Amino acid sequence: MEQSVNKVFNEQITMEFYSAKLYLQMSEWLLEHGWVGASHWFDIQYQEEVAHAFGLIRWLRSQDGQVRYEAIEAPKSDFASLLDIFKEALAHEKEITASIKNMVKVARAADDQSSEIFLNWYIMEQAEEEENQRDNILGVERCKDCQAALLEFDEYLGKREFHIPAIPYLG
Numbered sequence: 001m002e003q004s005v006n007k008v009f010n011e012q013i014t015m016e017f018y019s020a021k022l023y024l025q026m027s028e029w030l031l032e033h034g035w036v037g038a039s040h041w042f043d044i045q046y047q048e049e050v051a052h053a054f055g056l057i058r059w060l061r062s063q064d065g066q067v068r069y070e071a072i073e074a075p076k077s078d079f080a081s082l083l084d085i086f087k088e089a090l091a092h093e094k095e096i097t098a099s100i101k102n103m104v105k106v107a108r109a110a111d112d113q114s115s116e117i118f119l120n121w122y123i124m125e126q127a128e129e130e131e132n133q134r135d136n137i138l139g140v141e142r143c144k145d146c147q148a149a150l151l152e153f154d155e156y157l158g159k160r161e162f163h164i165p166a167i168p169y170l171g
Helices: 003-032 036-062 082-109 113-143 147-157
Strands: none
Touching: 003 036, 003 082, 036 082, 036 113, 036 147, 082 113, 113 147
16 A cells, blocks of 8 residues: 555544544533433444544555554533534534545545545545534524423434444455
8 A cells, every 4th residue: 555545544543533532522511411312422423433443444454554543632522502512523524524535535646446446435424424413403403492392302312323334344
């Protein structure tokens, strides 16, 4: 694997683990503020981000790349509101999307077609991740200041289940 491609994969692994840590921190804030369902929703998101990181790790290993684990900074731990958390999560997912799109450019420049094809799954996953956050923002905004509606939306968020992401099998 060309060094430039290996480098961006390692950077993305670090970003995915940071995402997991961020979402776990968001989950804690939500739980501390009585948003049990939303907290659960972010616990599931944490698990997805870890799976995303491991998909990248497995790909690097399968391509004789070198996996390098970098330090992961502490995420922000204080938020203004439930809506603020979902807006910050959307902004974060947009950063992840931009990073993965850059990975595709680097793989293309290195003529690493297999890595480029592998990353297609991540591109589509990011479209879903951004949509989920937009849906969460819309859900909170539709409740306006109606506490009963917000509690019902929180209960709905608590029904989310974890499913192992269908990252392409790497054998």
